[in-house]
Amino acid sequence: QVQLQESGPGLVKPSGTLSLTCAVSGDSISTNYWWTWVRQPPGKGLQWIGEVYLDGSTNYNPSLKSRVTISVDKSKNQFSLKLSSVTAADTAVYYCATSTYYSLHHWGQGTLVAVSS
């Protein structure tokens, strides 16, 4: 059973870059999943950010595409999210997840990132 754990700074300054890592355990990142990021602003619904496959292929939410980079590090069995030019609207709980059969089967516990000076 794959397990996911997000890590990264809990506070980012406006105009800065949000950087998070998702550590994968219980399975190899070379498993046939798309590795995914989803976020949830406080008190609001879920928003898909994007996904990466083990060969480096990516798909991004069109509304975030210009600011997002998702990458995979097979040597460390982890994948990462970078979101640039952040504003207060990017304050959210960020989840990493696995995508297979067009749905998100495994989720990390989530990490809250606040954007504030």
Place this chain on the structure above:
Amino acid sequence: EILLTQSPGTLSLSPGERATLSCRASQSVDSTYLAWYQQKAGQAPRLLIYGASTRATGIPDRFSGSRSGTDFTLTISRLEPEDFAVYYCQQYGRSPPEFTFGGGTKVEIK
């Protein structure tokens, strides 16, 4: 972009009652690409149903999913105390590839 509209926004029911949650797509969605999640306060979402009607691993059979045209339904046959939560539907679009979520339905204790 396909939009998903969930109704009602809030459902007030008692334990033991039947819950019927709706998710309407703005255009035709292949059943393969429709999923349902449960989210409890302070927790990550949990996959309940994928492919519109297939229960995910470990999900009790009181949860079921169905489809009628562009309307998808999640039914909880008899509510258990642990079922009171927020439920989201999700669809996967192929062109371009992206996931979108409905706004959620909160099932609360009456």
